[in-house]
Amino acid sequence: CARGERFLARDALHSLAVLEGASLVVGTDGFIKAIGRADAIQTLFSEETFEERIDCSGKCILPGLVDAHTHPVWAGERVHEFAMKLAGATYMEIHQAGGGINFTVEHTRQASEEELFCSFQQRLQCMMRAG
Incomplete structure (x- = not known):
């Protein structure tokens, strides 16, 4: 500055x-x-x-x-949507193909509390290492 x-x-x-x-x-x-x-x-x-x-x-x-906005507890990777975004797909097109926030919500609902807690701990450690 x-x-x-x-x-x-x-x-x-x-x-x-x-x-x-x-x-x-x-x-x-x-x-x-x-x-x-x-x-x-x-x-x-x-x-x-x-x-x-x-x-x-x-x-x-x-x-x-600093990314102060985060949702560290979730399940379901959406990496497959990245190629769609790079190809120019809109959010609605991704949603209609089964992606988007509903994909994450559904996978989070299906995950056990233990799975969610374990992935949360890993993400938290990563955040702490990054400062």
Whole structure:
């Protein structure tokens, strides 16, 4: 944030920058230590060794992104709908093909409490690891 804000919202989102040819260094504490032109970052950290390097070419890095809206208890993967969406199917077409929220509701109803609890625990662990 250019003016020291902790986050951007509403109209301020228009001031987001796209950095091309940039590098980012994250410390073991999870905090960003440096961001800038890749050559400048390489020079600045030339004496350092890194636990991991991630090539983010063609990807988007959004530090601090928080998905505060979640429904962690559900059953039934809807991965099969993704190809339909990529092919241009509307939500109603997916629904008519047996997908959509009704698919999830039906699978959740059919799942045992133990299955739901187990999958919830796995999702919760994943969320906690992601911060």
